[in-house]
Amino acid sequence: MAKIHLASLEKLIEDSEIQCAPMFAQIEKIEEGWTEIILSAMQEYHIAPRHFAPTTGYGYDDVGRDTLEKLFARIFATEDAIVRPQIASGTHALSLCLFGLTLPGDHILSVTGKPYDTMEDVLGIGEQPVVGSLKERKVDFSMVSLTKEGAFDIGNIEKMLRPNTKVIMVQRSRGYDWRPTLLPEEMESFFTHMKKNHPQIIIMVDNCYGEFVCEKEPSHVGADICAGSLIKNPGGGLAPTGGYIVGKATLIHQIATCLTAPGIGKEVGSYAGSYQPFYQGLFMAPHTVAQALKTMTLAARVFETLGFAITPKADERRGDIIQAIKMKAPEALIAFCQGIQMASPVDSMALPEPWEMPGYAHQVIMAAGTFVSGASIELSCDAPMKEPYILYLQGGLTYSHGKIALKKALSHMGKVLDQ
Numbered sequence: 001m002a003k004i005h006l007a008s009l010e011k012l013i014e015d016s017e018i019q020c021a022p023m024f025a026q027i028e029k030i031e032e033g034w035t036e037i038i039l040s041a042m043q044e045y046h047i048a049p050r051h052f053a054p055t056t057g058y059g060y061d062d063v064g065r066d067t068l069e070k071l072f073a074r075i076f077a078t079e080d081a082i083v084r085p086q087i088a089s090g091t092h093a094l095s096l097c098l099f100g101l102t103l104p105g106d107h108i109l110s111v112t113g114k115p116y117d118t119m120e121d122v123l124g125i126g127e128q129p130v131v132g133s134l135k136e137r138k139v140d141f142s143m144v145s146l147t148k149e150g151a152f153d154i155g156n157i158e159k160m161l162r163p164n165t166k167v168i169m170v171q172r173s174r175g176y177d178w179r180p181t182l183l184p185e186e187m188e189s190f191f192t193h194m195k196k197n198h199p200q201i202i203i204m205v206d207n208c209y210g211e212f213v214c215e216k217e218p219s220h221v222g223a224d225i226c227a228g229s230l231i232k233n234p235g236g237g238l239a240p241t242g243g244y245i246v247g248k249a250t251l252i253h254q255i256a257t258c259l260t261a262p263g264i265g266k267e268v269g270s271y272a273g274s275y276q277p278f279y280q281g282l283f284m285a286p287h288t289v290a291q292a293l294k295t296m297t298l299a300a301r302v303f304e305t306l307g308f309a310i311t312p313k314a315d316e317r318r319g320d321i322i323q324a325i326k327m328k329a330p331e332a333l334i335a336f337c338q339g340i341q342m343a344s345p346v347d348s349m350a351l352p353e354p355w356e357m358p359g360y361a362h363q364v365i366m367a368a369g370t371f372v373s374g375a376s377i378e379l380s381c382d383a384p385m386k387e388p389y390i391l392y393l394q395g396g397l398t399y400s401h402g403k404i405a406l407k408k409a410l411s412h413m414g415k416v417l418d419q
């Protein structure tokens, strides 16, 4: 890598920003489309201050909760939705779906290869048995990877389907993988194929990091059920916690029995905090996602120019808010992460170090100086400490902050590497 000097860095970033203008325009167009959809849904449901009011106890007839769920269903064009602060994370939302949709003897097939790390224990597919996992409940799992080109491998999928296959799992985002994200339009023909040939199989999409990035959502192109985290895209950086599930009414009903209890389902669940950040967060989400996408596009352009291997490329269509960068050397990876942390609005004095994390084979380094603890819609990055030292950078509440942080992190990395 060429040496990074502050003056040349300023120029590199300014030049890159100019080159990103056409991509920024495209991102803003999609932002506007989603803003229009969300705004009209909010008007249609007559959103008013009464929807923000806290509730207590059982939460019967909680109008704030019920209307928020109607909004999500309308925006994702599904029959029903579960949107709750009580869903603790994206993993929890996905786990609820799988437990709600399967019975002992059923089979789940992932058609996008190994699912996100935290799903391993949910499925029980690691080396050690996991208490409460789907495997323990006699639900089988297998997987088919995407083709080298990043497409659905329909030939192998057909071979791996079984008479008892209940659910196929599709992970939209790259997660921590060096592969392209799946765009909803790429899902469409495969979903159509599945509907035609295997109409009984439920198509479930892990939509984490993907919401409002493209013109359409997987639920617009045939997914039966989609789930994600509210401290990622659809919370707009404001939702303090929570998860969502959208999809067919019968499936949502089944899942809701796991959320609370059979016979009770979606009817209970109060929230003593205000629902306002969830509504306002949803309203902000297309804008926040656009800020993150612009930040990632700029980062892509800058790293490309510096000679790093990256995915996606600056001018490639994005399906999620992640930018993967091969940092090549552990020193570069650590220094860049530390620079991102130093440039954060919160916990800027903390210095991230690689550490052992439960469930991970390698040490991991993370930078997340966020307002909402661990929210990766805010500018953050993480990386397993292994060759070829791939950094996963994501989020950014404002593009200005993203740009400033990029400059700071690169300059810090340059200083460390010069020593």
Ligand SMILES: *Cc1c(COP(=O)(O)O)cnc(C)c1O
Pocket: 089, 090, 091, 092, 116, 118, 171, 172, 173, 174, 175, 206, 208, 209, 229
């Ligand atoms: C973040 C993420 C999850 C899990 O979400 P948590 O909120 O961290 O539990 C699952 N799948 C993908 C692709 C994700 O990005």
